[in-house]
Amino acid sequence: MKEPLRKSVLAVGPFHPLQEEMEFFQLTVEGEKVTDINVRLSYNHRGIEKLSETLQFDQVPYLVSRVCGICSASHPLAYVQAVEEIAAVKPPERALYVRTIINELERIHSHLLWVGLAGHFIGYDTVFMWAWKYREPVLDLLEEITGNRNNYGNVKVGGCREDIPDELKPKILQELDQIEKKTEMLTKAVLDDPVLHARLKGVGILKKEDGIKYAVTGPTARGSGIAIDVRHDDPYAAYADLDWKVISQPEGDVFAKAVVRLLETFESIKMVRQALAKLPKGPVAVDVKEIPPGEGCGHAEAPRGETFHYVRSDGGNRPVRHKIRAPSYVNVPSFKASCIGADIADVTLTLAAVDPCYSCTERIAVVDGHNAVIHDDEELLRLSREKTARIRKDLGAPEMKLEGL
Amino acid sequence: MQQNELDRQLSQIRDRLTGIDRKADNRIFLPCESEHVYEVCRFLFSELGLRFVISTGIDAQDCFEVLHHFSDDESGCVVTVKAFIRDREVPELDSITPLIPGAEWIEREMHDLLGIRFRNHPNLQRLILADDWPEGVYPLRKEVQT
Numbered sequence: 001m002k003e004p005l006r007k008s009v010l011a012v013g014p015f016h017p018l019q020e021e022m023e024f025f026q027l028t029v030e031g032e033k034v035t036d037i038n039v040r041l042s043y044n045h046r047g048i049e050k051l052s053e054t055l056q057f058d059q060v061p062y063l064v065s066r067v068c069g070i071c072s073a074s075h076p077l078a079y080v081q082a083v084e085e086i087a088a089v090k091p092p093e094r095a096l097y098v099r100t101i102i103n104e105l106e107r108i109h110s111h112l113l114w115v116g117l118a119g120h121f122i123g124y125d126t127v128f129m130w131a132w133k134y135r136e137p138v139l140d141l142l143e144e145i146t147g148n149r150n151n152y153g154n155v156k157v158g159g160c161r162e163d164i165p166d167e168l169k170p171k172i173l174q175e176l177d178q179i180e181k182k183t184e185m186l187t188k189a190v191l192d193d194p195v196l197h198a199r200l201k202g203v204g205i206l207k208k209e210d211g212i213k214y215a216v217t218g219p220t221a222r223g224s225g226i227a228i229d230v231r232h233d234d235p236y237a238a239y240a241d242l243d244w245k246v247i248s249q250p251e252g253d254v255f256a257k258a259v260v261r262l263l264e265t266f267e268s269i270k271m272v273r274q275a276l277a278k279l280p281k282g283p284v285a286v287d288v289k290e291i292p293p294g295e296g297c298g299h300a301e302a303p304r305g306e307t308f309h310y311v312r313s314d315g316g317n318r319p320v321r322h323k324i325r326a327p328s329y330v331n332v333p334s335f336k337a338s339c340i341g342a343d344i345a346d347v348t349l350t351l352a353a354v355d356p357c358y359s360c361t362e363r364i365a366v367v368d369g370h371n372a373v374i375h376d377d378e379e380l381l382r383l384s385r386e387k388t389a390r391i392r393k394d395l396g397a398p399e400m401k402l403e404g405l
Numbered sequence: 406m407q408q409n410e411l412d413r414q415l416s417q418i419r420d421r422l423t424g425i426d427r428k429a430d431n432r433i434f435l436p437c438e439s440e441h442v443y444e445v446c447r448f449l450f451s452e453l454g455l456r457f458v459i460s461t462g463i464d465a466q467d468c469f470e471v472l473h474h475f476s477d478d479e480s481g482c483v484v485t486v487k488a489f490i491r492d493r494e495v496p497e498l499d500s501i502t503p504l505i506p507g508a509e510w511i512e513r514e515m516h517d518l519l520g521i522r523f524r525n526h527p528n529l530q531r532l533i534l535a536d537d538w539p540e541g542v543y544p545l546r547k548e549v550q551t
Contacts, residue, residue, distance in 0.1 A: 040532075041533075042532060042533040042534075047544070047551075049545070050544060050545060051551060053551070054551050085428075085432070213506050213507060214506055214507040215505065215507030215508075216507075228456065228478045230481075233478045233479070233480075233481040234431055234476075234481025234482075235481070296429070296432070297474065297483045299458075299483070306458070306476075308474065310461045310474065321463045323459070323461035323472075325459035325511075329511075330507055333506070333507065333510060
């Protein structure tokens with residue numbers, strides 16, 4: 001009897017080597033087209049929500065800053081905001097500004113990290129090298145302020161642990177000037193490059209109505225014309241005092257998401273400058289004696305979108321329930337809308353465009369059940385890069401020039 | 406939507422709720438019995454156009470609570486629908502995934518961790534727990550020690 005034709009399954013995952021999260025995508029493919037997607041996650045579930053119930057309110061920020069190394073400022077911030085809501089505590093003005101500065105520096109380094117990796121996946125390794133080089137000084141600044149390059153552990157219920165010393169201000173401003181210049185150069189290179197236009201436009205489109213159905217947030221939403229941003233909509237820290245704008249693009253493709261992140265980096269630089277100039281005098285923390293019974297919701301705009309924390313207290317010294325929602329939890333399932341019908345060569349990139357998933361490509365394996373053809377991550381990376389090279393050749397475009405290095 | 410406009414809209418579904426609690430400036434909690442949860446969420450999502458944020462499942466000792474958090478991004482208000490599931494033996498709740506595909510994962514997660522079954526869920530398979538995790542052990546319940 002003839003064996004029935006089986007579906008080809010493209011397995012993406014299960015390990016996510018660069019971020020502290022593991023995901024496993026099984027894409028059903030027909031030839032080069034993706035026809036369905038199934039997701040399995042939680043291979044490395046750390047039970048942080050349960051763990052949080054065993055810690056005291058003031059210990060939890062250090063736990064939640066380890067939810068994600070790259071977003072290690074926004075998680076504790078969302079948590080302390082929820083607890084401050086329960087206890088009706090208002091941190092001092094200066095603490096709000098220090099929180100803003102640290103969170104915006106985090107956004108700058110995270111967006112530069114993404115730009116680098118996106119470049120890497122389409123075969124622009126120069127972009128990768130330079131973007132990561134420009135990211136370094138941001139981490140150095142964070143280290144000087146908080147003592148750590150990541151996992152800053154700088155917010156606590158009632159304020160901040162470490163202040164920004166006034167003598168550090170000139171150095172921060174000087175570094176920001178440099179970062180701004182380099183980011184400008186990178187942005188110009190991306191926006192003016194005909195190859196990138198051809199390679200990224202129209203790829204991995206997430207339509208606005210799909211974005212709403214899948215409840216996406218952050219640059220994934222803003223790249224699809226959904227102009228939401230917690231910093232603007234429900235201002236926390238010192239965002240209401242600063243002059244900045246929400247960046248959004250209507251197209252919903254990879255290019256739109258890249259543009260959103262690059263332009264946001266400038267807004268962040270602007271915000272840090274303003275916050276430093278306005279930095280009020282005074283203490284950075286108030287004493288919080290006890291947390292009364294109650295419940296609170298805290299949310300903050302992390303580089304990848306809204307980070308949401310729900311905390312319930314029974315009047316004891318530990319939360320009885322602490323729910324954490326990282327932005328990727330709602331952004332990742334939107335692949336169901338953006339990957340179906342796409343080429344395999346574009347999947348790596350579409351995954352990368354949402355940001356949590358660029359590292360999935362390191363572990364991609366294509367298994368063709370019928371012919372038992374196996375592609376590994378290198379093969380897929382090659383497919384993606386070849387497509388870029390093909391476009392470059394078709395356009396007769398020269399190698400991208402990065403000037404003023 | 407302005408705050409008073411939101412309050413006015415919410416009063417339309419007052420008979421489905423057991424209260425409307427404004428716990429902070431921008432935080433509204435809408436407690437309701439489990440049979441009304443789908444209708445309340447449909448009203449918030451489809452008619453008021455609020456954004457679904459996430460859900461929280463809680464083992465509250467005498468009952469289970471499922472909190473569906475929504476956000477009105479125009480006013481920045483977080484609106485939380487709080488459904489009480491009184492039957493601890495066979496906890497069940499209507500799924501909101503047919504309405505909001507973005508809720509698929511979190512309902513599967515609550516099914517895994519608290520043992521709440523979501524009626525009409527299109528794909529109530531394990532999400533968080535490993536394949537070899539024993540049946541009937543729900544890690545987020547209070548009787549399970551860390």
